[in-house]
Amino acid sequence: MVVGRLTIRKLTAADYEAVGRIGFAAWRSSGEGEPAFDQSDVVEAARSAFFSYPATAKGDVVVAEFGSRVVGWAAREDEPNYISDIWVDPDFQGQGVGSALLMCLVDHILGEGCAAARIDTRASNFKAIQTYERHGFEVFWRGEQFDSSLGVSLEKVHLAKSLR
Structure with a gap:
């Protein structure tokens, strides 16, 4: 389990390649059972979106680092209480990285006085x-x-958590 040496920090330009790679790999690994994810045009659109995202991100983006390796990232965009992305390197999934990223952004949302995430x-x-x-x-x-x-x-689900 990744706990002791996990650091969460703001995204830097040096992270762009890792963020794109992790996002795309995590998307691929979580897409089992989605027929559209087998279509080459959808796969290429996802690859392009993940690798171009870091340089164009408009919101709050954080990365999770284990030692000196980026192992996940999360973002808040569009609305102050909305977590738009959480992606974890498939080799580190199930080890608490996603939870740490989630709680980091929930803390940011709470700190800004929002009633819900x-x-x-x-x-x-x-x-x-x-x-x-x-x-x-x-x-x-x-x-x-x-x-x-x-x-x-x-098919999507929308989830919310009261912060009050």
Whole structure:
């Protein structure tokens, strides 16, 4: 389990390649059972989105480092209480990295005085949903939603956690 030497810090330009690689690898590993994820155009759209994202990120982006290796990242974009991304290197999944990133951003949201934190994921991403629920998030919506970066509709869930 990764705990002792895990550091969470702000994204720097030196992290861009690792963030793209980790995001794409985590997306691939969590996409089992999603028929659209086998389409070459969807895979290429995801690859492009992950590798271009770090240089264009508009919000609060943090990385998790184990020793000197970036092993995950998370972001808040669009709204102050919305966690837009959490991605963990497949070799480090299930070791608390995602939970540490989640709680870091929840602390940022709480520190800004927001009453609730929100996050979305694919309905088939059971491990992520379990992690979010373990930290007090509850599903409040489930349905079909168009993913503009991939160009496909996916079944999604929206979760929220009261911070008051």
